[in-house]
Amino acid sequence: MTRKMLILAAGAAVALASGFMMTGVARAQSGVVAAALNAGTVGEQADGYLGIAGSVGADVRSEVEAINIKRRAAYTQLASQRGVTVQDVAAATACQTLGRLKQGQAYRIGAGAWQTKGAAPIALPPYCATAG
DSSP states (O other): OHHHHHHHHHHHHHHHHHTSIIIIITTOOOHHHHHHHHHTSEEEETTSSEEEOSOOOHHHHHHHHHHHHHHHHHHHHHHHHHTSOHHHHHHHHHHHHHHTOOTTOEEEOTTSOOEEOOSSOOOOOTHHHHHO
16 A cells, blocks of 8 residues: 555655646635635535535635536546546545645545644655655
């Protein structure tokens, strides 16, 4: 698993740098989702997908679902290219994404409670240490 995560992280880093995932499909978001992310009512999760962290309208919920569908498609494509699972790609990407959150944004590690990013770095899941 450690070697697989290292290979996957390298692939995810290349994809992130090239804009394939996080600046393109996976990070594409409307103004309402960007506002919800900044307000902490939508957040990033350690599984690589957005989640609803607070009270949001149907428009935001619909946009989050659409973004997650696009993320899954991007993760599936990269997983196929790398010979790993979609979950592994999503988790490796989440390691990168969680490390880039801005102060005040919401995040969730595993099935834990939603948290708000403070000034200190986020305590990432243990598998992120092998991915980066």
